[in-house]
Amino acid sequence: xxxxxxxxxxxxxxxxxxxxxxxxxxxxxxxxxxxxxxxxxxxxxxxxxxxxxxxxxxxxxxxxxxxxxxxxxxxxxxxxxxxxxxxxxxxxxxxxxxxxxxxxxxxxxxxxxxxxxxxxxxxxxxxxxxxxxxxxxxxxxxxxxxxxxxxxxxxxxxxxxxxxxxxxxxxxxxxxxxxxxxxxxxxxxxxxxxxxxxxxxxxxxxxxxxxxxxxxxxxxxx
Amino acid sequence: xxxxxxxxxxxxxxxxxxxxxxxxxxxxxxxxxxxxxxxxxxxxxxxxxxxxxxxxxxxxxxxxxxxxxxxxxxxxxxxxxxxxxxxxxxxxxxxxxxxxxxxxxxxxxxxxxxxxxxxxxxxxxxxxxxxxxxxxxxxxxxxxxxxxxxxxxxxxxxxxxxxxxxxxxxxxxxxxxxxxxxxxxxxxxxxxxxxxxxxxxxxxxxxxxxxxxxxxxxxxxxxxxxxxxxxxxxxxxxxxxxxxxxxxxxxxxxxxxxxxxxx
Ligand SMILES: Nc1ncnc2c1ncn2[C@@H]1O[C@H](COP(=O)(O)OP(=O)(O)O)[C@@H](O)[C@H]1O
Ligand SMILES: [Mg+2]
Numbered sequence: 001x002x003x004x005x006x007x008x009x010x011x012x013x014x015x016x017x018x019x020x021x022x023x024x025x026x027x028x029x030x031x032x033x034x035x036x037x038x039x040x041x042x043x044x045x046x047x048x049x050x051x052x053x054x055x056x057x058x059x060x061x062x063x064x065x066x067x068x069x070x071x072x073x074x075x076x077x078x079x080x081x082x083x084x085x086x087x088x089x090x091x092x093x094x095x096x097x098x099x100x101x102x103x104x105x106x107x108x109x110x111x112x113x114x115x116x117x118x119x120x121x122x123x124x125x126x127x128x129x130x131x132x133x134x135x136x137x138x139x140x141x142x143x144x145x146x147x148x149x150x151x152x153x154x155x156x157x158x159x160x161x162x163x164x165x166x167x168x169x170x171x172x173x174x175x176x177x178x179x180x181x182x183x184x185x186x187x188x189x190x191x192x193x194x195x196x197x198x199x200x201x202x203x204x205x206x207x208x209x210x211x212x213x214x215x216x217x218x219x220x221x222x
Numbered sequence: 223x224x225x226x227x228x229x230x231x232x233x234x235x236x237x238x239x240x241x242x243x244x245x246x247x248x249x250x251x252x253x254x255x256x257x258x259x260x261x262x263x264x265x266x267x268x269x270x271x272x273x274x275x276x277x278x279x280x281x282x283x284x285x286x287x288x289x290x291x292x293x294x295x296x297x298x299x300x301x302x303x304x305x306x307x308x309x310x311x312x313x314x315x316x317x318x319x320x321x322x323x324x325x326x327x328x329x330x331x332x333x334x335x336x337x338x339x340x341x342x343x344x345x346x347x348x349x350x351x352x353x354x355x356x357x358x359x360x361x362x363x364x365x366x367x368x369x370x371x372x373x374x375x376x377x378x379x380x381x382x383x384x385x386x387x388x389x390x391x392x393x394x395x396x397x398x399x400x401x402x403x404x405x406x407x408x409x410x411x412x413x414x415x416x417x418x419x420x421x422x423x424x425x426x427x428x429x430x431x432x433x434x435x436x437x438x439x440x441x442x443x444x445x446x447x448x449x450x451x452x453x454x455x456x457x458x459x460x461x462x463x464x465x466x467x468x469x470x471x472x473x474x475x476x477x478x479x480x481x482x483x484x485x
Pocket of ligand 2: 048049050079155156
């Protein structure tokens with residue numbers, strides 16, 4: 001147990017990203033421990049989503065490297081989803097998109113389990129288009145959890161939620177970290193929320209990165 | 223009416239066309255590809271006219287043009303910010319070409335009417351076999367990529383986030399769509415084939431809450447449209463396509479109104 005907690009989940013070395021002439025960040029170095037609960041903080045437009053997209057392998061960095069420890073299985077909840085109010089699929093059907101065409105009893109049981117875990121089981125048949133912002137975010141997370149990840153990255157998952165929905169989602173993320181030892185990287189620009197729930201921070205601003213314990217985070221930005 | 227061979231053929235062919243267009247339509251609507259179905263109908267018209275001009279079966283001309291058209295229009299709409307105007311330009315060009323091919327091939331206006339508005343009288347056994355074979359090919363293609371196609375069509379961002387390679391799926395779907403336009407046009411006509419590819423599935427969106435349910439409803443509405451259309455066309459001698467259009471629109475409006483009142 002101790003062993004897994006001290007091992008790195010990911011190691012990032014000299015990571016640099018440029019779009020044409022514009023440098024988003026330069027020479028980032030950090031590591032995240034397995035089982036850690038980290039906030040990636042920074043003002044809007046600072047490059048948080050860009051950093052995550054690189055870690056997810058969606059596009060290559062300009063320079064530098066990153067390594068995930070063997071056995072790390074990533075779940076990713078991206079920043080934007082484009083489901084309109086008319087979106088037809090139920091919460092359950094939406095989750096099941098990340099599953100086989102012909103659903104085994106085993107897979108159905110897994111879906112049921114994640115629905116209960118994310119407090120969506122009683123509303124699993126309502127349409128995603130009619131779900132509240134908080135319910136949608138939990139459904140996105142539940143869909144990603146069907147892959148049984150041991151590390152999840154959430155990008156601005158609480159950005160448009162009301163306070164109650166925020167607390168519910170954060171409670172769920174805390175539960176995943178504490179009960180299932182899932183490593184969490186939570187992207188946000190909400191410092192008070194991060195202070196309440198996260199243990200470590202990465203702070204990305206003006207192309208530079210600092211890292212530390214959340215309790216010691218003192219930076220102020222709008 | 224089933225004592226007439228051509229009616230038996232028309233029913234058989236229409237049934238397969240309705241099933242295929244009903245299912246393809248679910249993805250057309252989910253991917254917001256209605257405009258593309260529309261443009262491909264016009265491209266299909268040009269293809270059929272081209273086939274008449276060089277003296278091959280209209281179906282093959284349509285297949286050729288819609289396949290080329292769907293890939294190029296699909297690419298264009300993904301990679302340009304001038305989606306609307308570039309597609310309008312392509313439509314205009316193809317309709318113009320279709321008119322030209324028909325004019326210089328010297329075929330009579332009856333032929334043009336058949337291509338544009340569909341015809342059931344001319345369907346023979348060989349046509350039926352061709353249409354059924356092509357329908358089955360389309361359905362098998364969709365089945366082969368069903369899992370990534372479902373994910374990509376109903377949650378593109380989520381599909382990309384789980385590392386799904388969505389590009390290949392998109393191309394398979396464009397091919398399936400082009401084939402559906404071509405085979406659907408044989409009965410409904412190229413002018414109105416987009417009805418079968420969009421309206422039953424749009425209606426199904428108001429009712430089904432899973433992809434399977436939406437596909438079943440969509441196929442059902444498409445079947446009601448073509449079967450009732452053939453029947454009314456037979457007893458009144460009015461165009462089958464007219465009835466199909468009216469029936470599909472009516473079903474859609476009822477579903478829409480119920481949906482609007484509920485909310
Ligand atoms: N594909 C891209 N091409 C050019 N610039 C980009 C691209 N993606 C992001 N950027 C720029 O990189 C910067 C960081 O963006 P982003 O990572 O979305 O910030 P954050 O998530 O911290 O709000 C922004 O200035 C943005 O305009
Ligand atoms: Mg961002």
